[in-house]
Amino acid sequence: AYIRRIDTSRAEALDGVVAVFTHMNCPDVWYNPAGQGFPEPSPYDRRMFDQKLRHVGDRVAAVVAETAEIAEAALPLIDVEYDVLPAVFTIDEAKRPGAPVVHNAHVEYVVGAPADLDAYNQGVDPREGRILYQFPIHADPHRNLAASVHGGIGDIEKGFAEADVIHEQTYESAQVQCTPVEPHVVYSRMEGDRLVLHASTQVPWHVRRIVARILGIRENQLRVIKERVGGGFGSKQDMVLEEVAAWATWVTGRDVLYRYSREEEFVNSRTRHVMKVRVKLGAKKDGRLTAILMDLEANTGPYGSHCLTVPMNACSKSLPLFLCDNVRFDVHSYYSNIPPTGAYQGYGGPKGAFALQLAAAEMADKLGMDPLDFIEKNRVREGAMLEILRCLGEGREGVPQLVHTCGLSVALEQGRKLVNWGVKEPADDPDVKIGQGVVIVQQGSGLPGLDSANAAISMFGDGTFMMLSGGTDLGKTVTVKLAAETLMVPMENVAVLAADTDTTPFDVGAYASSGTYFSGGAALNAALKMKKMILREAAQMLQEPENHLQLAWPGVVRGLSGEVTYGQIAQRTQCGTGNGQLIATAHFITDKGSFPYGAHFCEVAVDTRTGKVRVRKYFALQDAGTPINPELALGQIYGGVLKTIGHSLYEEMLFDAHGRCLNPNFVDYKVPQIGDLPDEFKAVLVDTNDPFGPMGAKSVSEISCNGAAPCIAAAIHDAVGVWIRTWPFTPEKILRALGRLR
Incomplete structure (x- = not known):
């Protein structure tokens, strides 16, 4: 919707109100709140407040008052008239010819502007402001394309021509919330002529840089103190509310405390990108892969934070797991009117892993192979040169990486024994069927060549x-x-x-x-x-x-x-x-990549009467190099796996036809609790001595989130013979796949 008229006079007249801010009196600075190294591979496509609102929950105004109660009382006194616009919520709606445009704005580039930019900017709506790109990310915002990239190695057509068997399917995911126990919160104050922010953030230096730019002040006029963070999981990698509190304090000179409610956390912080991933595999009869194609479409929501890098990461953390001479990927990220997306633990990795690992399980099934044998025949090994990473940089050309250490051999062998692979104890209830699944996973350790x-x-x-x-x-x-x-x-x-x-x-x-x-x-x-x-x-x-x-x-x-x-x-x-x-x-600093690897095994029980899935056993065996603190490392694995069991089985943000979230709370949005733990749950650290990490360590946290969805989906198929390719795997979807529900 466009704000046609806004009148804040009644709110400003309320006793105890200090100031009211809207698009009429906020800085005319366009920025991107993503906590990424400058220059960011994300568009500068938002203002602190804008005349156009792009999702339910977008900012209209901020009231600064003596108490929270006065501020709440002032909000309904703000009179606003809107021009309501048609919306797009799905990838298919956003890319349809003639679809409503989320950002019909004037486009600018710092470097790399296309020759036809003046013509492209004809007919933009001045109410939409502008979009600034630090460098090209192959976007077409006037057609809702936020970013795109493609690349590969070898000859993909030749690879499919050589294949004896071809498998092609599309895998999809729902929108899920990061659900930190502590919502976003910031306290801002003046200290002499300097501004101080006490923030629950993962990126204090990025916050300082971005806020200073918005306020038009030097960075040495601003201090950011990261307080103890009560959960972030990626949502606090973005600057979500800090700039509003900073502006309010800078203008009024008053201390400001700004804390999201749980509903605000759901609809206006950050969520995991919705993705639709088409995977096409070619293989010889003996199981050797000859071609891998990954065509990935992402729904980035109303703004472009991480719109390129999250879907690219879905490719870069999945494709290198299988050694294949012919690989191609295509990535397209689309604007829409769902709540904002951004970074979330795994950063696209869980979506890429779900698609490629489940496709591999389906290919093994087509070939009549044990999925473990298929993995063993095609998996990455020490000494492999990952050429595909040349095409998968953070908006720039990447660097091929040599695999110096890989603990998959030990992880797969230990996992096979732990789950008693191929042997399933029957359930007491004849309606309950038992199945097993296995996947391999990978992540990175920071951003070599970019971060320090x-x-x-x-x-x-x-x-x-x-x-x-x-x-x-x-x-x-x-x-x-x-x-x-x-x-x-x-x-x-x-x-x-x-x-x-x-x-x-x-x-x-x-x-x-x-x-x-x-x-x-x-x-x-x-x-x-x-x-x-x-x-x-x-x-x-x-x-x-x-x-x-x-x-x-x-x-x-x-x-x-x-x-x-x-x-x-x-x-x-x-x-x-x-x-x-x-x-x-x-x-x-380093330009060397150190990849943690893992093998996840699970056993599930599927009730064919109710469609309910129970994870009976889960074993996560992970190569984290030489762990600095093994107990903390194991805790990261347990937490990441349990979180993504929730994503796999029941977590999903639900919306009405107008884009309003129907379950923005922990009563209606189910998250895993202690009763959802697998009956047998074990994390194992596989020791490898990485040559580049501190004392031989690799990362451990994010990789834990990549295995649950494909592992559980493969186990469901092993139990009842149906492939569920859209997560969460709700009872309704399973019953529908079994033909027991229309």
Whole structure:
């Protein structure tokens, strides 16, 4: 809808109202709130408030008042007249010729503008504002195309011509919410002439950069402090409400607390992209793949945050799992009028895995092969060069990567034994059928060649340490453990201050499975530098060469002639004749990819009378390199698997015909609870020593989300002989597939 007229005078006159903001008095700055490295592969397609509203729940106005109750009372006093527009909600509706246009705006490019841009901008509606691209992402917003990309290796037509068997199907998913326990919240205040934001965010440095640009201030006028985050799962990788609070404080000088309700969290934060993925496979009779085609369409919703990179990631985290000479992918991302999408744990990986892994299971079934044998014949192995990644960069050309370590062989063998593959204990109820499934999964460890992290560590006067980490590691345990182990001290001797843009060094933030790999890598490098400094000082104190010295527990340096404690070293360095306090700074960057791998096995019970699916057994065996903190790593796996069991079986945002969400709460939107745990649930860490990660570690969190949907779907087929290709796998869908429900 367009806002035809808006009158805030009655609201402004209410006692206790400080200010009211709308599109009439907010900054005329177009931006993208995605927490991505600049220049972002996402369009700058929104204002803080806009004259055009693109989804139910889009911003109309903000009231700043003395209390929340006064602000709530002022909202209905704002008079608004709308020109209601036709909407599009699905991919098919959005790409239809003549469909209503979500962004009929003036298009601009920083670099790479097409030659016909002036002609393209003829006939735009001035009420729509503009869209700015940092560089081309092959978009056509006037036809609802938010982004597109295609590429491949080999000769796809030749690959299909060589195939003995071809399988082709389309796999779809529903819109699901990130469901953090703590909704988005920010507290903004002035500190002298500087603005301070206390935010529940995964990306404080990106928030600082974007908010400073919107307000037209320098970055050194703004401080962002990441408070303890009560769950993010990707939704807090975007700046969702921080800029509104920042503007309100900057204009009024008043402290502002802005916290989403649960309904607002559902309809105006971030959700997982809806995707439709067509997969076509060609294989020889012996099961060897000759061709893989993935045609992926994504519904990015009303704005383009992550519109290119999430669907690309669906390809880059699935296609390299199978070694095939002929591979092609096509990605198209469309605008629509559903609630906003964005980053969500797995970042497209679960959708790509669902499509390709289930297609592989279907191909194995067509060939009469055991799915485990099919996987073994085609899977990635150590020493493989993943050429397909050359085509799958973050809006830029990617880099082929060598697989240095891969724990799939051990994971598959252990998983086979755990699930007792091929042996199914029958249920007591004759209507309940038992089935087994297996898939392999992959993720990345940060964004090599794009992201970076920094850390600093200083020695205090008693020989203890303070780590300044830019990383938003919520528990901070990994950072502490890396430093403590390197410096041979108890963990309590290392304090951590994390993610304060004034006092800690730059870090991209907690996303793309970068925490352990990038932030941990920077912390380890800083600790190693500190170790060298300690040895240098101890050598002078003991009058021995450094190669005669070694660090020893708990915080001493031993030589041939004696030892000195860290406390003694600190006292010497900080006195008038010393060399100054020991402070080490370091960064971590890499262009090498370290891929965590996993094998997921499950056993399900399907009630053919009710259509209900119960996950009886689930085993997630994951290669996370050498885990820094095994207990936390296992917790990440259990949490990720349970979350996506919910996505697979029942989580789904439901809408009426006008795009209004019907279940924006935890009463009507079911999330997994303790009773939904599989009867037998086990996560296993498969140890491989990665040559690039800190102390051999890889990432562990996001990969855990990639296996449940295809694994459960394959097990359902094994149980009752039907393929369910749209998740969630509700009882209605299963009964309909069984012919028991029309």
